[in-house]
Amino acid sequence: MDLNVGVSCKKCGLEKTVKSGVVGGRQRFCCKGCGCNFRLGDNRSDEKIAAKKALCILWYAMGKGSYRMMGRILSVDHSLVYRWIRGFGKSLAEPKVPQDIKEIEFDEVAAFVGLKKTSFGCLKQLIALHEEQLPGFLADAIQKHLDGSPKS
Structure with missing residues (x-):
């Protein structure tokens, strides 16, 4: 491939570029120094x-x-x-949770669980677990019954 001496890279400024196809009817170039692909006359600012x-x-x-x-x-x-x-x-930085917060409630999940007391998906009853996952942090989980509970 021929190096185009007259075309400098938009990213690094080197004049070591080669032709790299046509995009949108305009010639595309690839810089051999940094690998940047660009077109001349690109009017994006x-x-x-x-x-x-x-x-x-x-x-x-x-x-x-x-x-x-x-x-x-x-x-x-x-x-x-x-x-x-x-x-x-x-x-963004990771959000910081104050140490005095012991319990967090997700309203949408609580409303969903409240509506689905008897069945979910395959018509089996659900149970809610309330456990301490880490010292000071509580978690709620929804699980299917392990036994063969009757279908509603």
Whole structure:
């Protein structure tokens, strides 16, 4: 492959690039130094991408839509929206639980268990366990009966 002396890499600035196919009707290049793939005349700006990312994270935090909806509105792929939000979530610090908290209740789970007192899935009764998993931390679990309980 011929090295293109006149084209410098957008990431590292080296002029060791080779042609790497055509995407969207424009020539694509690959840098031999850092492996970055890019196109000349790519009009995406970092400011536009950062604004779209921030808007997606804000919408997600507010619970205002799905990844597909956000992608349609901003004209980006829904999987990219997912990666933006997941990357932001990984960058956050681990939440700290105060030592004085001894019990946490999940309302949706409690409501679900309250509605399903007699059967679930295969029509077998469920039992709820209330155990101490770690010193000071309680946990509730839902399990099927081990014995052959009658079907309702």
